Amino acid sequence: MIIERLSREHRNVETLLAVLEHELEIFDRGDRPDYQVIRGIIYYFELYPELYHHPLEELVFAKLKLRDPAAAAKVGELTLEHQKAAERLRRVGQAVHRVLADREIPRQNVDQVVRDFIESERRHIMMEDRDFFPVALKALEAQDWTEIASASIDPEDPLFHEAAEETFSALRARILQLEREAEAARH
Numbered sequence: 001m002i003i004e005r006l007s008r009e010h011r012n013v014e015t016l017l018a019v020l021e022h023e024l025e026i027f028d029r030g031d032r033p034d035y036q037v038i039r040g041i042i043y044y045f046e047l048y049p050e051l052y053h054h055p056l057e058e059l060v061f062a063k064l065k066l067r068d069p070a071a072a073a074k075v076g077e078l079t080l081e082h083q084k085a086a087e088r089l090r091r092v093g094q095a096v097h098r099v100l101a102d103r104e105i106p107r108q109n110v111d112q113v114v115r116d117f118i119e120s121e122r123r124h125i126m127m128e129d130r131d132f133f134p135v136a137l138k139a140l141e142a143q144d145w146t147e148i149a150s151a152s153i154d155p156e157d158p159l160f161h162e163a164a165e166e167t168f169s170a171l172r173a174r175i176l177q178l179e180r181e182a183e184a185a186r187h
């Protein structure tokens, strides 16, 4: 089911945000965080939400606008929020890149940029879980879900989506494994 899949992905994202936050704390106290983990997380966010999660949510949102415009208006500008999220992520990528390239960048700026990303993502997910998904479940009809499901799968290559799901779940597992190793080495 589509909303279940979107909710599951929110939980995955929250896990990765917690890892990112932990690495940021290490950075903030002046130690060296695990940059492989951080870059893995950035990479994950560059791909999964951009390619799957946000487009799928936007399909659901378009249907909600038709079925219940007032409810959609309460959710707000979803596409714009997703664009802002992508912009915040770009800033995180740039900040980390500058740190790794040993370019002059105040620690405080890095902290601010990464924290802003983490907090905005959390707020956005909370809003969607609370204000968007329940009203979509209520307002959309069976036919809408069928249409969304077929629109979200590439008719040229129906297996592509499954393969991608597996790739991303492997990527998440790899990031979490690297994080466990980094933690073990720290203690």
Ligand SMILES: [Fe+2]
Binding pocket: 006, 010, 053, 057, 125, 128
């Ligand atoms: Fe979402």
